[in-house]
Amino acid sequence: MLISESDLSAIWLTLRLATTVTLLLLLIGTPLALWLANTRSRLKGPLSALITLPLVLPPTVLGFYLLLFMGPNGPLGQLTTSLGLGTLAFTFWGLVIASLLYSLPFVVQPIQNAFAAQGTHPAEVAATLRASPWNTFWHVRLPLAKPGIVTATVLGFAHTVGEFGVVLMIGGNIPGETRVVSVQIYDHVEALEYAQAHWLSAAMVIFSFSVLLALYLVQQRRQTSAQAVVGLRYEP
Amino acid sequence: MSHNNTSNPQSGIFGRFQFGLPPATAKSDAHSFVLDAEFDLPGSGVTGIFGPSGSGKTTLLRCIAGLQHAPGATLRVNGETWQHGRQSLPTHKRPIGFVFQQPSLFPHLSAKGNLDFACRRARTQPAQATINDIIDLMGIGHLLQRNSTQLSGGEQQRIAIARALLIQPRLLLMDEPLSALDNARKQEILPYLETLHRTLDIPVLYVTHSADELARLADHLVVLDNGKITASGPATELMSRADFPVPLGDDIGVLLQTTVREIDHQWQLARADFDGGAIWLRDHGDAIGTDIRLRILARDVSLSRSPTEDTSILNRLPVQVQEISDDRDSAMALITLGAIGEVDRASSNPENAEPDRGTNALLARITRRSLAHLQLKRGDQVWAQIKSVAIAR
Numbered sequence: 001m002l003i004s005e006s007d008l009s010a011i012w013l014t015l016r017l018a019t020t021v022t023l024l025l026l027l028i029g030t031p032l033a034l035w036l037a038n039t040r041s042r043l044k045g046p047l048s049a050l051i052t053l054p055l056v057l058p059p060t061v062l063g064f065y066l067l068l069f070m071g072p073n074g075p076l077g078q079l080t081t082s083l084g085l086g087t088l089a090f091t092f093w094g095l096v097i098a099s100l101l102y103s104l105p106f107v108v109q110p111i112q113n114a115f116a117a118q119g120t121h122p123a124e125v126a127a128t129l130r131a132s133p134w135n136t137f138w139h140v141r142l143p144l145a146k147p148g149i150v151t152a153t154v155l156g157f158a159h160t161v162g163e164f165g166v167v168l169m170i171g172g173n174i175p176g177e178t179r180v181v182s183v184q185i186y187d188h189v190e191a192l193e194y195a196q197a198h199w200l201s202a203a204m205v206i207f208s209f210s211v212l213l214a215l216y217l218v219q220q221r222r223q224t225s226a227q228a229v230v231g232l233r234y235e236p
Numbered sequence: 237m238s239h240n241n242t243s244n245p246q247s248g249i250f251g252r253f254q255f256g257l258p259p260a261t262a263k264s265d266a267h268s269f270v271l272d273a274e275f276d277l278p279g280s281g282v283t284g285i286f287g288p289s290g291s292g293k294t295t296l297l298r299c300i301a302g303l304q305h306a307p308g309a310t311l312r313v314n315g316e317t318w319q320h321g322r323q324s325l326p327t328h329k330r331p332i333g334f335v336f337q338q339p340s341l342f343p344h345l346s347a348k349g350n351l352d353f354a355c356r357r358a359r360t361q362p363a364q365a366t367i368n369d370i371i372d373l374m375g376i377g378h379l380l381q382r383n384s385t386q387l388s389g390g391e392q393q394r395i396a397i398a399r400a401l402l403i404q405p406r407l408l409l410m411d412e413p414l415s416a417l418d419n420a421r422k423q424e425i426l427p428y429l430e431t432l433h434r435t436l437d438i439p440v441l442y443v444t445h446s447a448d449e450l451a452r453l454a455d456h457l458v459v460l461d462n463g464k465i466t467a468s469g470p471a472t473e474l475m476s477r478a479d480f481p482v483p484l485g486d487d488i489g490v491l492l493q494t495t496v497r498e499i500d501h502q503w504q505l506a507r508a509d510f511d512g513g514a515i516w517l518r519d520h521g522d523a524i525g526t527d528i529r530l531r532i533l534a535r536d537v538s539l540s541r542s543p544t545e546d547t548s549i550l551n552r553l554p555v556q557v558q559e560i561s562d563d564r565d566s567a568m569a570l571i572t573l574g575a576i577g578e579v580d581r582a583s584s585n586p587e588n589a590e591p592d593r594g595t596n597a598l599l600a601r602i603t604r605r606s607l608a609h610l611q612l613k614r615g616d617q618v619w620a621q622i623k624s625v626a627i628a629r
Binding site: 121122124125126127128129130131132133135139140143144146 | 301302303326327328329332333334336338340342343344353354357358359399400403
């Protein structure tokens with residue numbers, strides 16, 4: 001058997017991390033995306049840039065600052081220590097926080113685009129049908145943004161699975177705690193265990209390809225309903 | 237500016253809007269748009285809001301719906317204050333129904349889902365009988381199970397109107413509900429709107445730039461130009477004026493309120509009487525006593541000095557020239573005519589006939605050359621030959 005106990009543990013950890021991060025990102029990212037899609041605030045520009053930063057920064061830079069931030073002398077480190085939680089660096093929850101930042105743009109942008117594409121018209125229609133803003137969000141804006149949310153979920157999950165640099169900086173290489181698949185592959189290569197590295201790497205390629213293929217197929221099928229969303233916007 | 241039956245303060249739609257829009261949201265490219273409108277409209281019937289595009293019709297309607305922020309505005313509808321000073325009801329708390337110009341069904345819901353959306357949020361859950369009535373009224377029973385994206389523009393708009401009615405509004409706002417549709421679809425929906433007008437007992441504000449829709453639907457009229465109200469009054473009176481504030485071109489003509497008084501079965505004609513005479517028209521099966529509104533376009537009226545008998549024109553009315561005014565086309569002139577009945581004509585003395593503006597006058601659009609040829613002047617009595625008559629409703 002070429003998949004070892006530690007490989008399975010790395011796969012399980014990766015799935016746990018990606019699921020946790022994706023769920024949290026949808027909770028944080030949806031309101032953030034809605035705000036960004038609607039606001040005319042001057043904060044929109046700086047905030048958008050900040051959210052997009054992980055797309056262009058080397059993961060090591062992000063990891064480095066997070067390490068300082070979470071470390072015993074960092075603000076978050078001091079807070080968690082005073083709460084009796086210890087420091088978050090080199091723990092699972094430290095990885096979760098780092099991944100949240102790292103994958104945020106992949107979740108926020110598709111949802112933001114979906115909300116922006118709706119324009120203000122559907123919400124105005126809902127208001128004339130006595131739906132409060134909260135009710136409108138749940139029954140009109142969110143269902144209409146569904147294609148964007150599906151994309152965001154898939155991208156957020158897949159991107160977290162594929163993360164390496166930040167993990168190495170902030171999580172190190174603790175089996176069952178922070179050693180995810182990408183790190184495990186790195187370890188195999190370091191130890192010249194190319195066969196094991198092949199198995200895991202091939203699994204990652206197949207996984208990523210299937211996920212993206214599924215996403216494109218779903219999006220293609222939605223072309224007609226996407227047209228419907230566009231139809232709801234007014235084009236004279 | 238204000239109509240004259242506001243004796244009951246509980247009835248009527250009173251509004252005062254005075255504010256400017258920054259150029260970013262105004263339709264005009266360079267100038268910021270200023271809405272400066274005060275109105276006091278009847279609390280029942282259909283009020284047409286008419287004006288050229290960019291005149292602020294839609295903005296005014298959006299202000300009434302609360303969709304457009306209107307600082308410092310006042311709005312009272314049938315005794316309820318919707319906006320005054322700093323207080324303004326948000327849109328979802330105003331008892332309105334709104335029919336938009338653009339397609340507005342929720343694409344993630346079926347046609348029925350769209351109607352249910354309204355039923356669940358109505359002030360009081362509409363009874364199944366009411367729901368069925370509205371579905372019948374709009375003729376949409378066979379469309380309910382369809383996906384809203386599979387419907388034609390006209391079908392979508394009928395569902396949207398039904399949806400706005402199911403919310404059980406106390407004021408129905410319609411923003412050019414037909415303008416996004418082609419002519420065939422318009423003709424498909426207009427009869428439904430006419431039925432709506434007859435059955436609905438709530439006030440309707442109907443924005444349009446079509447004189448034809450106004451003639452068929454409006455009881456009362458507000459004319460907007462560049463953010464200001466330039467005229468307001470009963471539709472039949474206002475639309476029959478030669479100096480109608482918005483150029484109508486070929487669409488200029490009069491609306492006559494008439495009553496069917498005689499049916500000629502042999503020739504399949506009906507005689508519709510009005511204050512100043514009678515018009516014969518094709519019998520459409522209206523019973524004697526039915527009130528019908530006729531539209532006679534100025535271009536369909538010609539004038540003659542003598543009562544020509546040898547003509548195919550059915551309707552020849554003795555009339556008096558009340559006013560001669562310029563047309564937009566410099567080769568044409570608009571003649572305002574007061575109808576005088578046969579009996580009156582026999583006894584009237586042309587010398588002391590005072591040209592006064594009756595509500596039921598005719599307009600004729602004739603060439604300047606004919607005007608010179610006939611040597612027409614105010615007070616002249618002539619024969620108006622009416623080439624065609626349309627039943628507006």
